[in-house]
Amino acid sequence: MAQLDHPASFKLLSLFSLIPHAWATLYSPYAFDPLKHLGRVSPYFEPRDAQPSSPDAPQGCTVTRAAYLSRHGAINVNDDDYEDWIEPFLSKFQNHTGTDWSKIPPLNFLANYVSPFAPGEEPETPTRIGELESTQLAADITIRYPSLKIPSRVWASAPDRTFFSGKAFVRGLQTDDHPINLVSVVEGHQGGANSLVPYQACPAYHEGNDEAKTYREIFTKPIKARFNSLAPEYNFTTTDVVGMILLCGYESVIRGNSPFCNLELFSPDEWLGWEYADDIRYHYDVGYGNPFSGIIGFPWFNATAELLMRETADEDLYVSFSHRTLPSMAFVAMGLFNNSAFGGTGAAINDTMPLDRINPRRAWRTSEITPCLGNLAIERLACKGSYGFEDGDYYRPLVNHAPQPLPGCTDGPGGSCSRSGFESFIEEKEKMFGGFSQRCQVDYDNSTDFVSFYE
Incomplete structure (x- = not known):
């Protein structure tokens, strides 16, 4: 026992006491879940980023208005x-x-x-799982925004898989005192940008497959x-x-x-x-590899930003259900998940998705950003007493509950974007992606560059 009184002995014992923790850290069993790597077929999950940001409102901030754009929930199988x-x-x-x-x-x-x-x-046909996913999203939103009033309307594109997801969401969100009207937004090839599937109304757009x-x-x-x-x-x-x-x-x-x-x-x-x-497919289909992605995604982002910045609005919550195409195109319009964002090499965006080998560091991962029921949210934050920041309104997007900084506009609490910065950000994106009808080479009458169905 006398030997244990030696300082070196205590150091040795301390070292051995750390071994179980080190073993668990360095030699934890390898686990792989195929369902989280299925691309467009992945069921909903929330990826754990290397640097996960808290989805809670930043210190001193309260969410006063929010808009959601969600892909439909799980279905039996896609036609194609x-x-x-x-x-x-x-x-x-x-x-x-x-x-x-x-x-x-x-x-x-x-x-x-x-x-x-x-x-x-x-x-x-939508599955029971898909309906439960939509209902769960309604429950999550209820818990997340207890002070926001229940919306009077929810929007969904016309096909069964999106409309049924909207229906299940409404069931989970409405109460006896606050019924919700599910508005079907008609899909069409001559509706201009005023749609939840506006790529159909863009003659110049071609899928990249x-x-x-x-x-x-x-x-x-x-x-x-x-x-x-x-x-x-x-x-x-x-x-x-x-x-x-x-x-x-x-x-x-x-x-x-x-x-x-x-x-x-x-x-x-x-x-x-x-x-x-x-x-690769969706990079060229609805992502940065398609020159029309940002053009088609911008009208929704522009209209949503305008609703969020209004002094008063009809709803505290704006929720819409669409296909995987519009959220992905909105990501491009907003500059999210851009493989080249921090590259600094001057390489063309398509070079970041080589066709002969995997780019393991890519930001564009379909499994994570648009699984079934994958959703994009934009929140308006009222901040007061946030240390180091002026009181006022700030804005931030979230994808599947994970905050995503707007490139070039992170001057607010928690990497959010100030009102003046948000206005400048939208003006910059309008210069890049505005003019839906002209740039889509619309060949029909009564086209529009704007989303107005929320009015």
Whole structure:
């Protein structure tokens, strides 16, 4: 015991007492969840950033008005995903009898596999999970803004998947004393910017989908080789692999889980390969790789900013449900998730999304920014007594509850944007992206550059 009285002995004991903590920190088990890396098919989740900012209002600030733009909740399956990838795989699999799948792990589950889609079922039918997600969003907003009055209206684009999400949200938010009117915003090819799907009214806009093919073939090549070595008579193709990956997401929503999510079927690196291929697609489709993204997304941002800056407004909360396209395009109009924002290299934006290898440091990650029910919020903050800042109104966006600083306007509490800075920010973005009708080369009468359906 006398030896323990030596100072060095106490140091040694102290060191050993830290080992359990160090072991947990340095050697914590590796965990990977495919559902958080499925791109457009990812169910809603809130990513944990390397530097997570608190979603609470900054010290001395109170939210006095807010606007939300949300993607619809989970659905059975998207039409294009089903027709282009899933149905071809399922049809081929169901008509193939030359393989005894039960003897081929990890594909042995296919021996008794049954499609999650009922015959004759509408592919884009909203699921119960999707409705629960929307109701949960209503509960979150109720808790988040206890002092804001319940809105009298909520807006949704016309298709079932968005309208049903709006309906479920209204059910979760309204009370007997405060009914809410769900307003259907008609989609059309001649409505100008006054829509929740304005890309349809922009003749010059073209989807960017071809670019993703290059990396899709790169990441599926070893998968096809591996599967074909196990079942050479089946001849796995890129369509089969993508169909299986998409089934992981859609089937998990329908049934609660899916054998296609098995990490023995696709490794974490292979899931990350799919995620990057999808990020390439939406970079060129609705992101910074499409020259019309900011033009189409700006009218919603401009109208929303104007509603938030008014002295008085009809609502404390403005909530809208759309597809993944408009929130993504609004991100571009606002300069959010720009891969080049801190680059300083002068590289073109498309160079940040190479087609032959993954950019692991990209900000544009579809799984995180537009999962099902992914949402963009902009808050108006009334701040008083915030140390180091003048009293007044400030503004900040949040994406899936995570605050996002506006590039070049972080002069307020918690990285928010002052009113004068916000006004200048909007003027700058209008110079970059204003003029929807002219820049979209509208060829029909009665177009508009503005969103007015909130009035």
